[in-house]
Amino acid sequence: MSNILVGTCSWTDPALVRSGWYPRGRRDAAGRLRYYAERFPVVEVDxxxxxxxxxxxxxLWVERTPDGFxxxxxxxxxxxxxxxxxxTLPADWPAELPADNRSEEAMAEAWARFTAGIEPLRAAGRLGSVLFQFPPWLRPGERAEEFxxxxxxxTRGxxxxxxxxxxxxxxxxxxxxxxxxLAGHGMAAVAVDMNQSLPxxxxxxxxxxxxxxSVVRFHGRSAAWGRGSKEDRFRYAYxxxxxxxxLPRLRALADRAEEVHVLFNNCCADAAVRAAEAMTRLLGADAYGAPAVMR
Known part of the structure; x- marks a missing residue:
């Protein structure tokens, strides 16, 4: 059994739903996830x-996907x-804890709710990783290291x-x-593929x-990265x-890590799922096969 899992960074993106990739009768919330999980072993929840x-x-996500997803x-x-x-905060968020002040109390509330929200995935053994995508203004330095x-x-554990x-x-x-x-904190580094001509x-x-x-995220190679609409930034077909x-880099990662997640973030129409299908085909026996179909 290979340890390279290939998937996409969303299964609910409106552009994917509109693309026609999901067949008739499989376009409701339950049907979409079940259909996706029949074809890929991993997904990122954005x-x-x-x-x-x-x-x-x-x-519900656990119930709608097969064991091992x-x-x-x-x-x-x-x-x-x-x-x-x-x-963006829940309706029952305490009024005295505005998100924009990032007080200790507000952060503690957010951490507690996030932890509780993902607990069913962790308890079921379905939580592959929690991705912390830090903003572009977080540059190397003492403040960033403290954060x-x-x-x-x-996130210990x-x-x-x-x-x-x-x-x-x-x-x-x-x-x-x-x-x-990152190694000192026990955190996995995320590698990315993107347009290398941009500053x-x-x-x-x-x-x-x-x-x-180990995680690799493919953002697409659009020249509009960092500007323009979401569609402009992610419109790219690999x-x-x-x-x-x-392929050589992914196989090298697989030799050193127990599991490698390869996720396509070029979420414009069906570009991400098509790229994931192509990568699975190109990896061949190195890619983890699609899970068993849910009935």
């Missing part, structure tokens, strides 16, 4: 970045240092993956420092910082030749 996860939803969950924006609007250490304390958005984390001599920092591009390095897990470039 909705938990925009709103705190709910235990009920996590339980894996969920990577994106950390809520308040926990990663991104701006968080009051309207990372605080995150590590809050969790399978955590970290994606930095500021390229200096992985440039030149900083790369080894970053690798050691904000992260180098496509793929270090293993946690023996249990060719087989571009995916083949990554």
């Amino acid at each position: 909705s938990t970045y925009y709103a705190l996860p709910r235990e009920r939803n996590s339980r 894996t969920f990577d969950v994106k950390a809520f924006s308040l926990l990663t240092g991104h701006p968080t609007s009051r309207v 990372l250490a605080a995150t590590a304390r809050r 969790w399978p955590v993956a970290v994606e930095f958005r500021h390229p200096d984390w992985w440039r030149g001599a900083n790369a080894e420092t970053t690798r050691a920092l 904000s591009a992260l180098p496509p390095c793929a270090p293993v910082t946690r023996s249990r897990l 060719s087989d030749d571009e995916l083949v470039e990554w």
Whole structure:
């Protein structure tokens, strides 16, 4: 059984639903997830970045997928240092704890609710990782290291993956420092594929910082990354030749990590699922097969 799991960064993206990839009769909430899980062994839950996860939803996700199916969950924006609007918080969020002041009390509330929301996935053995995608203004330095250490304390015992958005984390001599920092906290480094001609591009390095897990996220190679609409940023269809470039690196990661998650984030129409299907085909026996069909 191979240890490379290939999937996408959403199964509910409106553009995917409109694309026609889901067949008739499988377009409701339960049908979409079951159909997706028949074809891929892993998915990233991106909705938990925009709103705190709910235990009920996590339980339904477990019920609607076969044993062995894996969920990577994106950390809520308040926990990663991104701006968080009051309207994204639950209706019963305490009025005295506005999200924008990031008080100790507000952060404790957010952490408690996020932890409870993903507990059904963890309890069922379905939680592959919690992805902390830090903002581009978090650059290497003492303040960032303190924030990372605080995150590590809050997530002790969790399978955590970290994606930095500021390229200096992985440039030149900083790369080894970053690798050691994540390894010291027991966090998996996230490698990315993106347009390398942009000033904000992260180098496509793929270090293993946690023996249990390595993660690679394919953002597409749009020149509009960092600007324009979401569709502009993520509109990109990978060719087989571009995916083949990554095969040696993915196999090298699989030799060093117990599990490798390969996730496509070019979520425009059906581009991500098509790229995931192509990568699975190109990896062949190296890719984890699709789970058994749910009945």
